[in-house]
């Protein structure tokens with residue numbers, strides 16, 4: 001059945017106020033957003049409306065119990081000026097996996113895609129084209145019942161808004177191996193892109209920042225002996241520029257779309273991929289001995305975040321000069337090239353909205 005989206009356009013675009021040459025991540029929002037509400041057991045009233053504050057009751061369980069999930073996606077422009085999406089179906093699947101874990105309703109693929117493509121087509125002029133930039137898309141769903149008890153809500157809203165962005169990290173980051181706090185353990189919701197998984201990273205990250213680090217590396221909840229992911233990205237450790245270590249999807253880490261894309265591209269380049277449990281001690285040993293020739297985080301917002309050094313038990317293990325990294329430079333160029341239609345898309349990842 002065709003989906004009919006009501007479109008209420010803004011009276012006054014704000015695009016002239018956006019300095020596309022100097023964009024700070026997450027601070028500028030485009031003119032419109034997509035919204036659809038779940039009521040009486042079904043998604044209703046899909047609409048595009050001007051980006052702005054939303055009305056909500058103070059009691060909604062998204063605010064009290066964290067029944068809220070989100071996704072991160074990006075739109076790009078190719079040299080012909082078409083709007084491109086990168087692997088949008090993977091985000092829909094992951095959003096619905098998160099929804100299931102959090103006791104929330106799934107969103108039909110057709111509704112998600114129709115809302116997303118209508119919004120991005122309308123906001124096409126907001127897609128920046130400077131190297132490294134993109135239109136960041138933030139789909140999210142939250143519980144909206146006006147009720148204070150702990151039970152799944154009957155009502156939800158799903159919204160997508162857009163921000164023109166540059167890469168999340170403007171320079172290589174120094175990370176600290178977290179040994180006190182835990183992000184997820186077996187049976188928890190580590191694989192879900194649930195709001196609370198990020199809320200609990202704030203304090204440990206603040207503490208790491210006070211010590212001079214940019215981010216933390218989460219370790220497993222039981223022993224703190226295995227690396228999982230960083231506060232904002234999945235992790236890749238490159239050994240002798242020919243072998244890749246990346247933590248396996250054990251239910252406690254996010255199934256990153258950029259992570260999966262990197263694995264496929266690195267495999268295509270001929271690198272040996274070891275997707276498995278990775279101990280902190282082998283990471284530190286490889287950094288110490290010089291075997292670790294490269295190390296980076298991957299994510300939609302960060303794309304490829306080079307890791308300059310790893311802090312562990314009071315010692316900083318600095319990694320090779322970030323300018324001369326063979327693998328991270330190549331993977332960034334290839335990935336961003338595919339996303340922007342400047343590199344051959346062998347895996348059919350790009351959806352052209354033309």
Ligand code: COI
Nearest residue numbers: 072073232299300301302
């Ligand atoms: C993304 O990479 O899209 C994310 O959601 C990470 C977020 C912390 C910015």
